[in-house]
Amino acid sequence: MNNSRSIKAVEWLKSSGGITVTCTILVALAVSIHKGPYVLVNTLVTGGMWALMAIGVSLLFGVMNISNFAHGEYFMIGSLTAYYIMHPLKEYLLETPNSFLAFITPVLGIAGATLAGVIAGILTDKLIFAQLRKRNREGWLLNCFLITIGLSIILINLHMLIFxxxxxxxxxxxxxxxLALGDVYVSVDRVVVFFIAMLAILFFWYLMMYTTLGKKIRAVAQDENGARMVGIPVNRVYSTTFALACGFAALAGGSLLFMFPSYPTVGIAPLYNSWFIIILVGFGNVAGAVPGGFMIALFQVVTRTYMGEGWENVIPMFLISAILIFKPYGIFETKVRSVWEQ
Amino acid sequence: MLLKVKNLNAGYGFLNVLWDVSLNIGKGEFVALIGPNGAGKSTVMKSISGLLPPKSGTITFDGQVINNQDCAVNCRSGLSYISEELNLFTGMTILENLEMGAQMLEDKNKARENLDFVFELFPRLEERISQYAGTLSGGERKMLAIARGLMSNPTMVLVDEPSLGLAPQVTDEVFNALRLLNRQGLTILLVEQNVTKTLKFSSRAYILEKGKVVLEGPSSELITNDHVRKIYLGT
Incomplete structure (x- = not known):
């Protein structure tokens, strides 16, 4: 038993996924030794959040076959909500200091952002995709692609118009x-944000593996007709999936407000990142999105450190093109299942 | 009558497959629907189950018209469908598949009873309880699909081609299970291509050709019918 497990582990290390993960960890260690541990800290903070974004995009693709190009806008909704909760509270705190309120303000902001994302996700599903599902499913993938791009443009311009x-x-x-870790200083915000990401990922993993709701979501993802045949209310599962995915995006937006101030196109970079991640690990591979998130974050932090700000999208893009040429199913060799096969 | 189908017309897009199909199935009956390839047998099943909305006609189940009702709602009202493609959740274990089959039951004790029952029916599934459905053999998949269909305590099951691609021994196992279920009071509508065996097991049968019901009657009579003997039994 133990022996077969170690054989499996060695095999995994030899696979493309294993090689990439090992190389990433080595690069991370080498760079942190060379340039200082803040590289590692930045990677962990942003990586966790990109992983959350990518989980959402991956989930929507895996369960509903929607390639969501408006996912960044839910990040934007999250950061906007967090700003409008935190900013007035902070102003108020300047005049009347109150240690409890000061402690609770960011918590309220992030929770509010998540809630706003959940609501926005449910609305998107009910108002747009549920209506599209009621018609026929012909050209579903392309229709969804166009709808999400349109939605993205509308939301960005609405933000510009109103705020x-x-x-x-x-x-x-x-x-x-x-916080001082040896001679390295790490701001408390970053540590907390990292733990929020980890908790959210843990929560998501538990939800998908051990609860009835998660099993229902997986059932719908694996066979929609089969799910209908056992009496799973498919439309409700779709709405829940949207709520989860968008809630995670908004949680990321709210948590990263101190690094990414809210403005109309703030969601573009996270959207690109989550697509990088999904191409890297393979379409619909939800579990792979977590290591993928940290890998992309590391790519970007490393390029930013050694080559400068402008290159941070160029290098990952180049690497992803290379991956698409040699490993079109992503480094974990996910089997792509799409509407064409249903 | 538990299930009543009247003048059903159904098809895909502009193409009509079924022309005025009428079926009547009473409580506790074991009815077979047989016919050659492309006669529209599976289309009948899909229309009744709710996966394919019919173009016209009425389908009544347990006194209620279920024409445009979603498959999930039909399943909740006791009409279970076991499709030809099986539609298993291939990335989930046998146990998880069966749990999903019972997910609409409020009473968890009842779900456990059903689980024991299907394991008694197909002991092979219990041996492989934590194996992924995608790694099972063809026969085991069929058993799992039937077991999953039974987990929701249905009053009637629609079984589509359970013998397709199975070894004769396994086919017997599946048919025996169906007969046992029928004796316990379950109403069964079975679609099959294996005509001899089906007519032996079922009590009544409909023969569907080119989307129309051409013959119906008790199985024992049909097996001696000249048309059936000539076309399906080759004698």
Missing amino acids: GNTFKGVVNYWDVPS
């Missing part, structure tokens, strides 16, 4: 001194 074209951000979440 203006300005940067809306907060400087920090908690006014407390940075």
Whole structure:
């Protein structure tokens, strides 16, 4: 038993996924030794959040066959909501200091952002995709592609129209001194954000593996007609999936407000990143999105450190093109299942 | 009558497959629907189950018209469908598949009873309880699909081609299970191509050709019918 497990582990290390993961960890260690541990910290903070974004996109593709190009806009909704909850509270706190309120403000902001994302996701499903499902499923993939791009343009311009074209951000979440790890100082915000991402991923994993709701979502993803045949209310599962995916995007937006102030096109970069991740790990591979998120974050942090800001999308893009040429199903060799096969 | 289909017309897109098909199935009956390839047998099943909305006609189940009702709602009202493609959740284990089959039951004890029951019916499934459905053999998949269809306590099951692609021994196993279920009071509508065996097991049969019902009657009579003997039994 133990022996077969170790054989499996060795086999996995030899596969493309294993090689990539090992190389990524080695690069991360080498760069942190060379340039200082803040590289690792940045990678972990943003990587966790990109993983959350990618989980959402991957889930929507795997369960509903929707390639969501509006996913960044839910990030934007999250950061906007977090700003409009945190900013007034922070202003108020300047006049009347209150340590409890100061502690609870970011929590409220992030929770509010998640809630806003969940609501936006349910609305999107009910108002747009449920209506499309009622018609026929012909050209579903292309229709969804066009709809999500349209939705993205509408949401970006609505933001511009209503909230203006300005940067809306907060400087920090908690006014407390940075944590000292040896001679490295890490701001508390970053540590908390990393733990939020990890908790969300754990929650998601537990939900999908051990709860009835998660099993229903997996059942619908694997065979929609089969799910209908056993009496699963498919439309409700779709709405829940949308709520989950968009909630995660908004959670990422709210949590990263101190790094990415809210403005109309703030969602573009996270959207690109989540698509990078999905191409890297393979379409519909939800579990792979987690290591993928950290890999993409590392690519970007490393290119930013060694080559400068402008290159941070170029290098990952180049790597992804290479992956698409040599490993078209992603590094974990996911079997792509799509509407054409249903 | 438990299930009543009247003048059903159904098809895909502009193409009509079924022309005025009428079926009547009473409670506790074991009815077979036989016919050559492309006669529209599976289309009948899909229309009744709710996967394919019929173009016209009425389908009544347990006194209620279920024409445009979703498959999931039909399943909740006791009409279980076991399709030809099986539609198993291939990335889930046998146990998870069966759990999903019983997910609409409120009473979890009842679900456990059903689980024991289907394991008694197909002991092979219990041996492979944590194996993924996608890795099972053809016969085991059929058994799993039937077991999953039974987990929801149906009053009637629609079984589509359970013998397709199976070894004769396994086919017997599946047919015996169906007969046992029927004796316990389950109403069964069975679609089959294996005519001899089906007519032996079922109590009544309909013969469908080119989307129309051409013959119906008790199986024992049909087996001696000249038309059936000539076309299906080759004697």
